[in-house]
Amino acid sequence: MRERMEKALRKSNAEYTEIRIENVASSWANFRGEELDKIGSSRTLGGIVRALVKGGWGYATFNDLDAIEDRVKEACESARLVGKEQSKLAEVEPVVDEITATLEKDFRQVSLSEKKSVIEQYNKIILGYNDKIETSNVGYRDSFRKVWYWNSEGTFIKDERPDVGVVISATAREGDNVQQGFESHAGSSGFQIIEGLGKKAEAAAKRAVDLLSAPPVTGGEYTVIMNPKLAGVFAHEAFGHLSESDFVYENERMKELMVLGKCLGSNILNIIDDGTIPGLRGTHKYDDEGVKTRKNYLIKDGILAGRLHSRETAAKMGEQPTGNARAIGYQYQPIVRMTNTYIDKGDATFQDMIRDVGLGLYAIDMVGGQTSMEMFTFSAAYGYMVRDGKIAELVRDVVLTGNVFQILMNIDKMGDTVECPPAGGGCGKGGQSPLPVGFGGPHVRIQNVVVGGR
Amino acid sequence: MIVNRLIEKAMRKAQGAQASLEQSESTDVSFENDKLKSVKSSQSTRMGVKVILDGKIGLSHTTDSDDVDGVVARALEAAEFGSPAHFRFPGPQDGPDVKVFDDAVLSVTKEKMVRIGEEMIGLVKEYKSDILLSAGVDKSAGRSQFANSAGTEYTTEATAFGVWVNGQLIRGTDILWAGHGFGWKKREIDHVEIAENAIELFKMAENIAPIRSGIMPVIFAPQGVNVLLLALTLGFNGKNVFLGSSPIAGKLGEKIADERFSITDNPLLDYAIASGKYDGEGVPHCTTPLIEQGVAKNFLYDLDTAGRSGTKTTGNGVDCHPTTLVIKEGDTPYEEMVKNIREGLIVHDVLGLGQGNPISGEFSVNVLLGYKIENGEVVGRVKDVMLAGNTYEAIKNISAIGDKAEWAGGSLLTPPIGIAKLSVVTK
Numbered sequence: 001m002r003e004r005m006e007k008a009l010r011k012s013n014a015e016y017t018e019i020r021i022e023n024v025a026s027s028w029a030n031f032r033g034e035e036l037d038k039i040g041s042s043r044t045l046g047g048i049v050r051a052l053v054k055g056g057w058g059y060a061t062f063n064d065l066d067a068i069e070d071r072v073k074e075a076c077e078s079a080r081l082v083g084k085e086q087s088k089l090a091e092v093e094p095v096v097d098e099i100t101a102t103l104e105k106d107f108r109q110v111s112l113s114e115k116k117s118v119i120e121q122y123n124k125i126i127l128g129y130n131d132k133i134e135t136s137n138v139g140y141r142d143s144f145r146k147v148w149y150w151n152s153e154g155t156f157i158k159d160e161r162p163d164v165g166v167v168i169s170a171t172a173r174e175g176d177n178v179q180q181g182f183e184s185h186a187g188s189s190g191f192q193i194i195e196g197l198g199k200k201a202e203a204a205a206k207r208a209v210d211l212l213s214a215p216p217v218t219g220g221e222y223t224v225i226m227n228p229k230l231a232g233v234f235a236h237e238a239f240g241h242l243s244e245s246d247f248v249y250e251n252e253r254m255k256e257l258m259v260l261g262k263c264l265g266s267n268i269l270n271i272i273d274d275g276t277i278p279g280l281r282g283t284h285k286y287d288d289e290g291v292k293t294r295k296n297y298l299i300k301d302g303i304l305a306g307r308l309h310s311r312e313t314a315a316k317m318g319e320q321p322t323g324n325a326r327a328i329g330y331q332y333q334p335i336v337r338m339t340n341t342y343i344d345k346g347d348a349t350f351q352d353m354i355r356d357v358g359l360g361l362y363a364i365d366m367v368g369g370q371t372s373m374e375m376f377t378f379s380a381a382y383g384y385m386v387r388d389g390k391i392a393e394l395v396r397d398v399v400l401t402g403n404v405f406q407i408l409m410n411i412d413k414m415g416d417t418v419e420c421p422p423a424g425g426g427c428g429k430g431g432q433s434p435l436p437v438g439f440g441g442p443h444v445r446i447q448n449v450v451v452g453g454r
Numbered sequence: 455m456i457v458n459r460l461i462e463k464a465m466r467k468a469q470g471a472q473a474s475l476e477q478s479e480s481t482d483v484s485f486e487n488d489k490l491k492s493v494k495s496s497q498s499t500r501m502g503v504k505v506i507l508d509g510k511i512g513l514s515h516t517t518d519s520d521d522v523d524g525v526v527a528r529a530l531e532a533a534e535f536g537s538p539a540h541f542r543f544p545g546p547q548d549g550p551d552v553k554v555f556d557d558a559v560l561s562v563t564k565e566k567m568v569r570i571g572e573e574m575i576g577l578v579k580e581y582k583s584d585i586l587l588s589a590g591v592d593k594s595a596g597r598s599q600f601a602n603s604a605g606t607e608y609t610t611e612a613t614a615f616g617v618w619v620n621g622q623l624i625r626g627t628d629i630l631w632a633g634h635g636f637g638w639k640k641r642e643i644d645h646v647e648i649a650e651n652a653i654e655l656f657k658m659a660e661n662i663a664p665i666r667s668g669i670m671p672v673i674f675a676p677q678g679v680n681v682l683l684l685a686l687t688l689g690f691n692g693k694n695v696f697l698g699s700s701p702i703a704g705k706l707g708e709k710i711a712d713e714r715f716s717i718t719d720n721p722l723l724d725y726a727i728a729s730g731k732y733d734g735e736g737v738p739h740c741t742t743p744l745i746e747q748g749v750a751k752n753f754l755y756d757l758d759t760a761g762r763s764g765t766k767t768t769g770n771g772v773d774c775h776p777t778t779l780v781i782k783e784g785d786t787p788y789e790e791m792v793k794n795i796r797e798g799l800i801v802h803d804v805l806g807l808g809q810g811n812p813i814s815g816e817f818s819v820n821v822l823l824g825y826k827i828e829n830g831e832v833v834g835r836v837k838d839v840m841l842a843g844n845t846y847e848a849i850k851n852i853s854a855i856g857d858k859a860e861w862a863g864g865s866l867l868t869p870p871i872g873i874a875k876l877s878v879v880t881k
């Protein structure tokens with residue numbers, strides 16, 4: 001294949017050309033209620049050509065590898081139709097590298113029946129929890145992605161990207177009141193990470209049942225303490241997306257808003273994106289343009305310190321490439337994405353955070369988040385009211401929302417321990433979803449957060 | 455045909471089999487930051503196999519056309535541990551007539567697609583030059599083959615065409631987003647009208663109108679109706695009903711909404727994105743009323759879920775998802791709906807839909823694009839506003855339904871809907 005692709009690449013008459021081929025083997029199993037709902041496996045083989053002419057991009061995606069030379073030609077023609085200015089790509093040293101994934105327990109060697117029996121066990125724990133449990137949804141999935149990457153500057157990378165995870169959800173019901181408890185666990189180090197999660201299944205069931213008798217949180221403005229998992233989503237959603245340079249590089253007003261050195265948050269706030277942390281889901285040695293990943297400070301002591309780049313955005317903004325051009329699969333071109341994003345630790349203990357809170361909210365875990373740059377909204381899985389410095393009753397339907405620029409300034413206490421939970425799910429942008437990302441942080445306290453609710 | 459080969463291979467071991475082959479070519483022209491950014495062409499092939507072996511189901515699919523043996527072998531392997539089948543593959547049945555192919559899509563050139571995008575951007579820029587625009591024009595044509603071991607066999611050719619434009623206007627740290635788009639299986643889309651719709655949204659948003667927290671009437675514009683629909687989509691899903699997670703399980707025949715509220719699943723509208731003669735299991739499509747004059751009428755089923763529930767499939771395979779949802783028009787002109795409100799909100803677009811516990815009907819969303827009504831007039835857009843409520847309460851509490859339905863995206867046809875009371879929270 002290598003020879004055929006390199007030959008096709010030489011046929012290109014564009015200024016820059018690359019080919020990425022992927023071969024993905026995946027399998028899945030899913031219980032809903034008593035019965036197995038689905039089980040199966042699939043294979044995906046496909047690729048994308050990307051060509052650059054006078055600043056214009058042409059892409060061609062395909063499943064039929066035999067027609068690769070036609071696809072290269074097609075991408076070049078498209079690029080030529082688009083290009084009207086000067087091409088700019090940040091300089092990167094060409095590399096030739098082969099990466100082999102190391103799996104403690106290789107899920108490709110695990111039979112479908114064993115995969116099924118692991119989640120069957122979690123499913124039984126949920127359904128047997130108590131009679132308020134109405135149903136369950138427990139899913140397993142894995143994928144082993146082999147990626148071959150060539151570009152016209154001489155880079156060749158062969159990478160292996162394993163991902164395995166379970167999603168555990170319990171539904172409890174009392175009349176019309178239906179509540180859910182979620183847990184997820186995912187990572188790249190092998191099948192063993194999703195074994196022995198009986199406690200998580202039980203936690204999901206317990207939460208669903210407990211939430212039946214929890215009142216919805218009363219809408220209003222609160223002092224909010226986020227747990228590490230929620231703080232991680234906050235870092236990702238509320239700020240991370242703003243630091244993606246494709247939103248900035250050709251947008252004069254956004255450039256003013258996001259000028260490096262500007263104070264954007266309280267001085268105890270540090271946000272970092274780091275694609276090199278072993279075991280996290282956003283970790284790769286190279287991004288999908290063959291650029292090495294690295295640790296990037298986005299906010300340092302409250303000051304905007306950096307942003308995430310593709311080779312194009314880096315060149316156009318006169319900054320260094322950061323290794324953040326990622327694609328979810330062969331059908332897509334790489335775009336600027338986060339890897340593992342986290343808030344760095346401060347010095348407050350949990351007691352320090354709640355001690356002086358009269359009425360507040362302790363918001364825990366997350367079930368989703370979305371942002372429009374300026375505005376964000378994300379949903380905690382559940383929460384506890386904080387009353388007179390103490391954790392009080394459980395509440396449900398906790399949705400936090402606000403204006404990013406205001407909220408970052410309102411952070412007034414930072415916990416002393418960072419956790420990066422091995423959660424599943426992923427990030428969506430530009431029609432590319434879900435992209436595996438990592439996130440984390442310490443407990444974070446924020447003043448005056450709008451909490452939705454009735 | 456490849457599908458017959460797949461069936462033949464599978465039937466050497468299995469007692470029933472279904473196979474599909476989908477092939478398509480598409481072109482996608484994309485504008486970012488006011489200019490043409492890329493042109494993308496995609497060729498795709500996908501084969502899928504479903505088998506029943508000793509009463510159990512196995513699935514597999516592949517995009518590798520050399521993987522014919524592999525895809526069958528994997529489906530058979532999965533079936534060994536598969537879920538029990540509660541259905542048999544259906545024999546040949548005539549499907550209804552519905553148009554899904556338009557020759558005119560095929561002849562649209564990349565250059566023409568570029569011009570459509572440029573014109574839309576030009577129009578919005580003419581209104582206000584500092585709106586930063588992105589836009590897209592896409593087309594595709596595909597062929598799919600389907601067959602099963604009961605003798606059902608058909609080939610469909612379909613096309614698709616879509617156009618959208620989206621703008622961003624930044625003032626200080628205030629970022630306003632608005633846009634419009636539409637896609638279906640037909641070439642005929644008036645891109646000028648789409649640009650004009652987007653301009654109208656920006657015009658109404660020129661002022662920021664302050665709003666207080668409280669309970670107030672809310673009008674969901676067609677684009678905003680999905681806030682209410684998400685829970686219904688999940689609640690009418692036959693699988694959720696069977697599993698008991700739907701709050702309307704067991705409520706067929708009961709009044710669950712205002713009597714002016716009727717909603718139907720309709721896969722037979724010519725050229726709609728989700729339209730077609732058959733569903734994904736070779737079952738002829740049909741229209742299914744979900745709510746008629748406020749009364750819950752039917753849930754949506756696929757073959758297996760219908761078998762488990764002791765009922766018949768509604769042709770919503772696989773997975774009991776709706777196709778195109780159509781909400782019946784009411785009798786109040788939109789202008790009058792606005793005029794009748796002293797203080798309220800119009801919702802076009804929200805952030806955060808589907809987070810939390812959507813099946814319960816609860817929603818709590820950030821209003822991304824919404825307008826304030828004061829004394830019967832739209833006075834500007836709102837900012838930093840959360841809207842919360844419960845779909846099942848809201849549809850009992852309808853104040854008015856507009857007299858004109860519009861497409862909201864490609865799979866919902868709805869009039870604006872007014873809800874008498876919803877909770878609005880702001881700073």
Ligand SMILES: [Zn+2]
Nearest residue numbers: 236237427428
């Ligand atoms: Zn994201």
